[in-house]
Amino acid sequence: MSTYGTPGAGPVVYDPVTLPADDNVNGYTFCVELRDGQWFLQKGKMIAYYGAIEFNGIGHGRLDRLVRTSFHSPLHASDWVVAAGSGKMLLADRAFDVNSYDLDDGNLTIRAGNLLAFQPSLALKQSIVPGFLTLIGTGKFVAASNGPVVFMEPPIRVDPQALVGWADCPSPCHHYDHGYMAGVLGGLRAMTGLGGASGEEHQFEFVGAGTVLLQSTETLMDEVATGSVPPEPGVPGGGGTAPGGHGPQSSGAPRLPGQLGDLQRRFGL
Amino acid sequence: MFRLQGSKVLAVDMTGDAVKAKNGSMVAYDGQMTFKKLSGGGEGLRGMVTRRLTGEQMTVMEVKGHGTCWFADRASEINLVRLQGDKLYVEAGNLLATDAGLRTGTTFTGLRGASQGNGLFTTTVEGHGQAAIVSDGPAVVLRVSPQYPLIVDPGAYVAHQGDVRQTFQSGVTFRTLVGEGGGEAFQIRFEGDGLVYVQPSERNTIAGDV
Incomplete structure (x- = not known):
């Protein structure tokens, strides 16, 4: 084993065995355990991983079936990737507080920039409130605040x-x-x-x-605006182009x- | 003797000995202290030239005296590292303080530095004693052992110690170019035997967007 043991009063040293499975490492870092499974996560929020994990954009051909069942937000498609494989993966977001939540056959709507990752057993849909996403189903998700x-x-x-x-x-x-x-x-x-x-x-x-x-x-x-909902009548936020992002109030043209x-x-x- | 007071302030008790610390990071002291700027980090003329050439610049002061001195840097989290003859690799900007007995130097890191946008060189600290490194959010310490290699995002990497090989791996494909990349195109792979410090935040890197 390693000769670099835990120094007496020093920091806790983690390895793949001692890292928690699907739980917080500290208030700012979350550890996801993948056992030949998949997780959706926002681009660039992975900080480190052990094992063999592959990251692919939503548009990756092999993910077609997964995306069909659990991802229904073309607006944010370029923000999200799928991690697949086996191992333990650490997620964090600009040193913000990170927490996981369990949904049991429920629904939850969250600001798009706050959602970090979710299990594919949940379905992600765009809320009709611009700038928010809704998760429906049973499973775990991770959000930053x-x-x-x-x-x-x-x-x-x-x-x-x-x-x-x-x-x-x-x-x-x-x-x-x-x-x-x-x-x-x-x-x-x-x-x-x-x-x-x-x-x-x-x-x-x-x-x-x-x-x-x-x-x-x-x-x-901060959140990244990557598109807008279709400009149809009656669609909130769909009044054409909203260049300044889709904050809670910036529906339609800026005025x-x-x-x-x-x-x-x-x-x- | 280094100790943490809270997680963002480093207190050093001194009895006539000295520490090297980032210039201007002292926030308070009691007792008798002298502060002296060390040109070139106390690495001599050769070290000074190397630092200038490599861009791994570090302004360091030597603090000496009797009493307690407190250090902090922009409310960043501080992590203590104990070195027992091994080597710590850290970015110059993340190094807050070291025992005066520790030797500092610069070393070539290869392509990793380029993807982080902070140069091809990094600072090394070696010897016996304590060092304090700063990170954006409390760092997670991860062990690298032969059976468990570790892959780290370059933007979240802070430091590593021990006998570790790092290789830079890139997953840039045509998908990255058309904006359908996996978001983790650049990664550093650590193999060997040692510890890696990772912060829960990513610096802005040129790799951050792909």
Whole structure:
């Protein structure tokens, strides 16, 4: 065996035997055990592996059947790869907190940039909320968050930037504080920030039974926009090209705050 | 004597001995300390020229005195490494402090450096004593043994020690070129007997996009 033993008070040394199987190594690193199996993971999130594991893009011919059953998001296809083989693989994302979640015949919707990896027994679908992905089925998935994740029960209103995802509750909607919309002064205040805008006039609201996942910071994690949904009428976010990514609010063409349309609405015209 | 205070501050207790540390990384000290900049990392004229030529530059200070000195670097996580006659390979930017008794130098790493965008050379530390390396997020220490070779993403590699051979493997195919690559086109394979330090974050590398 190795002569480089664990130094007395030093760090823990891992090898393929001592690495956990499908569990966290520490708060920031997750270990996946593959036994002749497959996992979907976001491109570039693998940091190291033992064993024989092969990484192939979603478009790889041999993965056709797998993709047909568990991957339904052409928008993100170029972000995802399939790891196949046997061994132990470490996943991490820019030193963010990493956690795994088990779904048991359930559904969970999560911000696209936060999802790191999932088992093929789950099916990935694009949520109709732009910038979010929905996982359906039974299995394990790994998600990153900026700071630890907090679980909340609806009814709840949350800050748009702190939202990571939600499970089993079907009605996320926007909520605007009344003062934000009422009157000329309110409109001016919200637009310019003069005269006391709190920065919390806009929230997402959840009602019904389920769980809402929040991260403990309002700094969003970067995500890569790789396309847009088809420009059909009635498809949220499908209003043609959305060059600035598909954040929660950037549906359709980008518009400046205080464009004529907004003002008219605020003035009640 | 190196010890960690929290995970982001290194405390060194000194009784007249010295440590080498990254220039400007001292955050506090008590007792009597002198700080002296070491040109060329205390490796002499030859070392200085080598570092200049290889681009593996490192500005180092020597701290000497009685008392305790605390070091930190941009709130990065600190990992302690104990060396018993073996060699530690680390990027110059990730090396925070070493015992003064340890020798530092530069060595050729081959193609791995090129894919990371941080040069073809790396810093070595050898001798008996302790060293402190920094990483973005707490490093995971992985053992490489003859029956278990390890493959690491170049962007997440921090350091390694022991008798380890590294080979650079590339999986670039025509699929990579048309944007359908596996996302892990460049990898370093470690074989032999030793330890590899991996951070839970990837530096921006030219390999990061393929």
